Amino acid sequence: MGAHALLAPSSAKRWMTCAPSARLEATMPDKDTAYTREGTIAHAMAESILRNLLKSEPKTFPEAGLYFETYGTEIAEFCRTCEREGLDWREMAETVYENYCRLVYETYLGAKLEDPEAVLLIEAKLKLGEFIPEGFGSSDAVLIYGDTLEVFDLKYGKGVKVEAEHNAQMMCYALGAYCGQGEFYDIANVRMTIIQPRLRHESSWSMTAPDLLHWAHNELKPAALKAWKGEGEQTPGEHCKFCKVAAKCKALAAHTLEVSKDTTEPGLMSLEEIAKLLPHFATIKSWISSVEEFALEAALEGDTIPGYKLVEGKSNRKFKSDEEVRKALKEAGIPEDSYLKPRELKTITDLEKTLTKKGFKTILGDLVIKPEGKPTLVEEADPREQWSKAKNDFKDIIDNL
Template sequence: MRMHSILSPSGSHRWLNCTPSARLEQKFDDNESEAAKEGTAAHALCEHKLKKALRRRSKRPVSDYDSDEMEECSDAYVDFVIEQYEKAKQYCKDPVVLIEQQLDLTEYVEEGRGTADCLIISDDLLHIVDFKYGKGVLVEAEDNPQMKIYSLGALRLYEALYDIKNISMTIFQPRRENVSTWTISVDALKEWAENELKPKAQMAYKGEGEFCAGEWCTFCRASVRCRARAEEKLKLAQTEFKLPPLLSDDEIAEILRIIPDLTKWAGEISTYATDAAINHGKKWNGFKLVEGRSIRKYRDEGKVAEAAIEAGYKDIYRQSLITLTEMQKLMGKQKFEEILGDLVFKPPGKPTLVPNSDKRQAINVNNVKDEFNEITEDI
């Protein structure tokens, strides 16, 4: 089980931007989400497979979250690490690979500690690889504070043994098809640590500074009840927008930019209030608990089938192929391509409007219309 300090590296993006948030979070229960539990299971599987690939002893972990997707993602992670290890061998006679390395971060962060998924040390280069199983938020390596803090911890352990000059940091996020790598010099990293990390970490540990809302609020345990975040999100509601036909293009673009985060925040408030009412008996002024819409279900499908057949109804079953993932696992990747490769296609995804900062390539509207028309005609 991974232990997290008050100023955990994984939360550094948050407490570096909103220094009092770390202490405020202590007032809320640290309940591990299903996504976090799934991520922990994926990390354990990655650790096992990487150790086996490097011919080290390891016992395969068993988890309720095991799935074909997790198998594929962990295999991809191991392939990537081994590829980096082989590259390191080309210019270093004996590179070192460290797995799930415990790091002491107290030189810069009070009570700081962390665990690096994988470190590859090859003479003057330290390469840190961090596995992210989440698919909700795209994580970039560039200027990533968590990775920089890990790098500082790794330097503390190994810079006396190796003449490390540069550090490469890779985020491996397979469910987002994201492999992001960024390199920084040791001198630049230490300058950041002294001038920004250390002073802000001291403030955060003491609970000092100003609350500041931003995209770093996403995983903050206090975010639902945070006044600073509420005030920021309510700015949109405080603006008197005209009817859509009278809005300028710039006004519509600004609303489009704000709406996703606003609706997410509103959903979080609703979820929090509902949970408090159901599980803790909280009474919200002007609101009540009612029974929601329900969907009918069979009590016993076997008995339902028997009764229907006995009554003369025989056309009561559907038959469908197993999923593509199951089929590929059944046949193996190579046989799957040989037998079904020409019979499998990936249709274009539904067009989605996103900010220009999104890394996906823009599509041609006319081409999209043609592709969807072709698919519709085929169907």
């Protein structure tokens, strides 16, 4: 893994909101997890695919089978890497190819129809030093056509959906690409696109180049200088979720423990008082998880947590070998119906992998339904239609009218 900038664009929202966090995080080592390795492999695969397409310059995006046949050796190497990490290489290859590379390359082809001189840059270096001390990084893909510059960001994880609007990370990417490439082009507009292929989510947002520079001079640069010096107060909030020092942050601990103290009257809380607590729960849950995880890791490394000890957790019984169990039962003359489950239908996801998405849609598309989701409490700003108990109770009658 490459070096990371102290004030990395990926954590811009955090250090712009909580200036001391950058210096505090620098005291903690980077964690190499299964999720980070998975993301690294997916990004490397996407980079390889797009670079190969730019070299061969097909006029339409090739079908997966044709591409994988042409670049089989290269794809096979990524597949072997996935297998070593215990990852599903079929899912990664198909998801990255169809739901990320296709969108980027087809956007590029569309741009070339508008501007034959359109340029697609892969892993473009970002020029951020003017606004962020020792700032650097790279963007997954940068497309320049006409008077527009567009940056693409691949997020391979299956966590929450991320929106591009007013996204500090994406604005830093756009700024770095603009400062690095914009001087060679007459750029008036910038566009930022986040692609989360495993969530089938795409989010784009545009702004003018002057507006981006105004933000950079008046918001980004002052915040970056403050963060570089480690000045200001620790400011807890939902941006703490991925902070490396969240478990040890006194400001976050104080915030989460103080939230409920607004309800000074004894007795039961009103709905209004509960409503005031709800926005803080995501931060509180994340903080609790980070503290528990940090304490466990410290204990595993030999540190003593006062009042606590490590013990062996509960586990369920399991067979050493299912194959040997089946063999022993068969030799004992036990009927198969007594120990084998009936054959079950594979899941939709597994059948899509077996049949390919096109084959699945042709054969089973009309047989797929999407049941109503469980009622969930969200903020009023959420765009989804409000759930109605009465409407839900009479849904079958309404559908049959």
